[in-house]
Amino acid sequence: MSHPRHFNLLARVLHWSMAVAILAMLFVGAAMVVSLRYREALLDLHRPLGLAILLLAIVRLANRLRHPPPPLPADLPRIQAMAATASHWLLYGLMFAMPLIGWAMLSAGAYPVELFGGVHLPPILPHSPVLYGFLRPLHGVLAYVLFITILVHLGAALFHAWIRRDGVFEQMTTGGKPE
Amino acid sequence: MPAPSSPRGPLLLLLPIGLIVALVAILFAWVGGWFGGKGVTPQAMADTAEASGSPQPGFRRAHSKGICIVGSFVPTPAAGQLSSARVFSQASTPVLGRFSNPGNDPHAPDNKAAVRGMALQLKTDDGQEWRLAMNSFPFFASSTPEGFQALNVARLPDPATGKPDPEKMKAVLARHPEIANFMAWSKDAPTPDSLANTRFNGVNAFRLVDAQGRERVVRWSMRPHAPFVAADPERLKNASRDFLAEDLDRRLAAGPLRWDMVMQFAAPGDPIEDPSRPWPDTRPETRVGTLTLTRTEAQAGGPCFDLNFDPLILPKGIVATGDPVLHARSAVYSESFNRREREISRGQARTGSAQ
Numbered sequence: 001m002s003h004p005r006h007f008n009l010l011a012r013v014l015h016w017s018m019a020v021a022i023l024a025m026l027f028v029g030a031a032m033v034v035s036l037r038y039r040e041a042l043l044d045l046h047r048p049l050g051l052a053i054l055l056l057a058i059v060r061l062a063n064r065l066r067h068p069p070p071p072l073p074a075d076l077p078r079i080q081a082m083a084a085t086a087s088h089w090l091l092y093g094l095m096f097a098m099p100l101i102g103w104a105m106l107s108a109g110a111y112p113v114e115l116f117g118g119v120h121l122p123p124i125l126p127h128s129p130v131l132y133g134f135l136r137p138l139h140g141v142l143a144y145v146l147f148i149t150i151l152v153h154l155g156a157a158l159f160h161a162w163i164r165r166d167g168v169f170e171q172m173t174t175g176g177k178p179e
Numbered sequence: 180m181p182a183p184s185s186p187r188g189p190l191l192l193l194l195p196i197g198l199i200v201a202l203v204a205i206l207f208a209w210v211g212g213w214f215g216g217k218g219v220t221p222q223a224m225a226d227t228a229e230a231s232g233s234p235q236p237g238f239r240r241a242h243s244k245g246i247c248i249v250g251s252f253v254p255t256p257a258a259g260q261l262s263s264a265r266v267f268s269q270a271s272t273p274v275l276g277r278f279s280n281p282g283n284d285p286h287a288p289d290n291k292a293a294v295r296g297m298a299l300q301l302k303t304d305d306g307q308e309w310r311l312a313m314n315s316f317p318f319f320a321s322s323t324p325e326g327f328q329a330l331n332v333a334r335l336p337d338p339a340t341g342k343p344d345p346e347k348m349k350a351v352l353a354r355h356p357e358i359a360n361f362m363a364w365s366k367d368a369p370t371p372d373s374l375a376n377t378r379f380n381g382v383n384a385f386r387l388v389d390a391q392g393r394e395r396v397v398r399w400s401m402r403p404h405a406p407f408v409a410a411d412p413e414r415l416k417n418a419s420r421d422f423l424a425e426d427l428d429r430r431l432a433a434g435p436l437r438w439d440m441v442m443q444f445a446a447p448g449d450p451i452e453d454p455s456r457p458w459p460d461t462r463p464e465t466r467v468g469t470l471t472l473t474r475t476e477a478q479a480g481g482p483c484f485d486l487n488f489d490p491l492i493l494p495k496g497i498v499a500t501g502d503p504v505l506h507a508r509s510a511v512y513s514e515s516f517n518r519r520e521r522e523i524s525r526g527q528a529r530t531g532s533a534q
Contacts, residue, residue, distance in 0.1 A: 117495070118305075136520065151200050155196055163188040
């Protein structure tokens with residue numbers, strides 16, 4: 001059975017552009033909730049970037065389903081393989097959940113969901129203090145979960161690159177070693 | 180060919196990996212204000228508002244007592260020339276709003292309220308939204324959120340005496356001298372005897388942008404049609420706890436209440452980012468519309484209660500200035516909203532009658 005040796009170009013472009021976008025998003029989010037002066041400016045960046053990440057996540061999932069990723073090295077210890085699978089599911093889940101929760105919580109808080117220049121998204125939930133009061137803290141908690149998962153993912157990627165040197169890292173950078 | 184399971188690189192490389200991960204984490208914590216002097220935060224300002232009285236879960240951290248109001252806004256023909264905001268060209272826009280008293284006690288007696296607030300939400304047929312938060316004072320207490328925060332901290336009771344420490348207040352006035360102007364105003368200004376004859380001022384400056392993209396810096400106010408009558412201090416002492424709402428309902432039973440919205444234009448050199456410094460009364464003004472209030476509702480269960488009247492929710496055609504107090508208001512209102520909605524969500528909100 002033949003397996004791809006690397007992620008296809010679209011997967012790699014999406015991976016690295018989304019890495020930048022999601023990290024930027026997390027830092028913007030962390031800064032804006034404690035800022036007295038730049039909250040609005042950061043929020044104006046946060047909303048359209050969040051929608052962009054949601055749209056990219058849809059393209060990415062579709063691409064992944066059509067182009068299965070290369071398998072993990074056969075000799076990877078079971079626990080590491082399980083951690084890799086679980087963290088990737090978590091990353092995908094949060095890529096979808098975070099923008100949707102953000103959109104939903106603004107809807108529940110009766111906030112206009114403005115993207116830019118007066119372009120608005122429609123509400124996806126009715127105005128509800130109970131839902132807003134649940135979703136707003138959830139958005140914050142999951143942001144931390146996403147950030148920690150990204151740190152673990154980064155550490156594991158560097159572990160593959162520098163210590164195991166098993167080609168896993170290169171599958172997402174240069175396209176992997178030729179056959 | 181399967182890769183060997185033993186590492187190929189030296190395990191010492193775990194060190195730089197750990198370092199890189201730790202650096203990203205530390206940077207994130209710094210940006211999020213976990214350490215390093217970030218100055219005043221929205222959380223600190225909300226904390227101070229909470230500390231000014233007993234906890235009132237489920238209510239606004241400031242201006243907790245309020246009444247929901249319903250009405251409409253009709254623009255003047257002149258308004259459409261000043262701003263492309265739909266609210267100035269649409270024949271009439273429904274208004275949902277809220278009158279409020281200062282402080283964090285939603286059951287405070289009205290006769291203690293020296294200043295009052297008027298907040299409005301206007302949603303036009305083009306899907307745009309405008310939220311306004313105005314006050315009965317003509318200018319803000321401080322030119323910066325830092326000054327306002329220092330003032331509110333100095334007003335908190337000292338644990339030793341149960342009263343504010345006058346030395347702290349002196350220190351605040353030395354660092355933020357403009358606050359003395361506000362104190363002088365509050366000492367002398369007569370309190371109107373009704374919300375219906377109270378003028379409400381948007382103390383922060385905004386830019387109106389017309390269809391050609393021209394900008395004009397303005398401050399707006401809502402000027403009551405009902406003539407000003409100062410409250411009699413003696414009658415105020417014995418006034419009922421909710422006399423403002425009772426008065427409003429009595430007046431509304433006789434007919435709608437109206438305010439003219441007036442734009443005051445800045446002259447070159449006028450302070451536009453300092454809400455503690457009013458512009459001279461000689462600055463040109465234009466009436467841009469009339470607000471008509473037709474009925475009130477108790478805020479408990481009312482339509483205005485779970486709205487954040489964030490003054491930076493602006494329609495196309497109205498743009499915020501860099502006024503730091505304006506931006507801080509938006510940030511602190513958001514924090515207050517998050518806290519009270521969380522309390523409501525967790526069933527911790529205090530129930531019972533609340534005006």
